[in-house]
Amino acid sequence: SPNTGEEIQGGEKLLLGCLSTADGSVLWQRTLAEGNAYWRKHNNTSPSPVTDGERVLAITGTGMIRAFDMDGEELWHYDLQAEHGPFGLMWGYASSPLLYDGKLFVEVLHGMNTDDPSYLIAFDAATGEVAWWQERPTDAPGESPDAYTTPVILEYDGQTQIVVSGGDYLTGHDPATGEEVWRAGGLNPGKERNYRVVGSPVAVAGMVYATSRRNPVLAFRAGGTGDISESHLAWKWTGAGGPDVPSAVTDGRYFYMVDDRGRATCLDAKTGAVVWGPERTAQGTVSASLVLADGKLYVVNENAVTTVLQAGPEYKVLATNELDGGYTLSSLAIAGGRIFLRTESHLYCIGQ
Template identity: 60%
Template sequence: ATTWSAEDNIVWKTPLPSWSGATPVIHGERIFLTSPSAGDVGGPGNERRPGGDNLLLMCLDRRTGAVRWTETIDSGNTLHRKGNSTSPSPVTDGAHVWAVTGNGVVTCRDLDGREVWGRNIQEDYGNFGLNWGYASSPLLHEGVLYIEVLHGFYTDEPSYVMAIDATTGEVRWRVERPTDAPREAPDAYTTPVLLEHGGAMQLVVTGGDYVTAHDLKTGHEIWRAGGLNPTRSDWFRIVASPLAVDGMVYVPTRVKPLHAFRAGGEGLVTESHLAWTFDGRAGPDVPTPACDGSRLYIVNDQGLATCLDARTGETIWGPERTVRGTVSSSVLLADGKLYITNEDSTTVVLRAGDEFEILAENTLDGSYTLSSPIAAGSAIFIRTGTHLYCIDDAAE
């Protein structure tokens, strides 16, 4: 899909109980998403309300948008600036769906919403201590759920990374992840990614002024690289997630620097494996970049886009103005196009490639939009503050 409006090329739109920065996940004919219940637990004077107190997991029909089921998975909803207690995105393998809440609940549900197992990692390992609430999404890989808890502002407890058996809910391993980051800098709202290197997969985690790679079977830290917070700022929390593509690890920080490291090595590889650094002011804070292996596309919070050579870091084009306003959602790269959505539900579509070209600018309902757009088949799905839209200009 390239062009749409609130009325045009909308296959369906489904009203949602409340807003959330969590991104929906699609498998087959089902869409899963988390949301607060309707209503408002916010106090007076808040510019924005967190939504209702119950935390919901919903399943929608991909073809029609009909709500198949809604289950309450937790209660207790807190507003954290642009987050609430449903900020982590769910994951699915098509047979089950797993969700994590900002309160530490981890739940596995079958396709009818029935709980298979549940646990609370705050109760297991102590309270989260992030300044803006827990928001990291889990990573599912080959029957294991990988979860990071990187915090330090409100706690002296160490940060950690853990693996949970997705079938049984049993903890396979949990390792502390040390950091010497000051004040708020230990906090991260990133999501881990997988890196393939030397015929094996590694778990890559960014935050606390470092990027680390861990053995999937044990959690053992294989390597770490620093230099993410060169000025040793007290307020260097990291939001945008890393990317691991074709043996390279791309690490956004708080606007700058953005580092690219070559995979490999052991121990501290800050200097030995640094490939290049982008130190421009147009670096991202919240939006995670996109990469096709040859080009890295970055968008900053003000909607300025830059295309870099993924191998060398040289600027191919940009920074160029795309969408106006504030961008908090991540860049979507799909079907040779880039989708950049702002907080007012407007999406600018660019042609991916070595030339900067805007193909379309499309606005939906104008409501508060934090969730990242996703693609499935020829359709684009966008979650605004009020609805989930299925958009397809190839629709018959």
């Protein structure tokens, strides 16, 4: 049973809190920014913070980035909107940052309510110095330039790239300079005006996977330069049960996804062939991303009900767990053999 610990209340302040994993007590909390805003399913604290164990970095929907040491002392801050202009997304900014090899990578993919370009920006994580700024062009129409995804790392053949999905394209970038190495289209084949992307890309074992607005789901082989839309396309999936909001996961052998209605599907990660699904999980809408850990898949719906599935070629429900019946859009975090689940009213630590 959970120890509910202490309460954090921010009101219009956007807060970052550090809690003890032992008992949930609040070790420190800091104000990131002020002035909340609400959209249908998120607010200005939707982006997740990141840490490398030496510092923790967070960004808000207002565009304020702040870095702290592990004791909560501020190291630096940077205001994206003050430096690069207002965000122009229809549903507000919600992309989480990527922390890798001493740099913090941030994407701003927008266009519905602005003529300013989409861009990527990298910072020295220790000092906040801007390492580079890179425009990311798109010809996506209407709302389709907008994306709420998070960049991911692709490692293959001794190379490393930053992979970004949104604005009708999947792109790979040199982490040292931000320069675009390759680009793949096909996420919005009909060039529809409302194909904003929410689910983040996945990069494992020399493959890159991208979901769109339910379908298609695309998989590309790593290693190309320029336009790789056709040359490196491994497979394309257009079946029922594709995700809109939840991000997918893969172990390199199987590719797993869950749609917003809670239907789970498993594809062969190399060929795109259906292994099983779509199969129902606990009734309810799913916005949280799938989590794969210890041979298990965790599907959390908006009623805070978690369906635990066995990973692999057979669909098997291992458990269905309900907590306080509260509302949640958050994805699970797993560390130190424990599961952390946030609802609108509580943060739970689950373990033995």
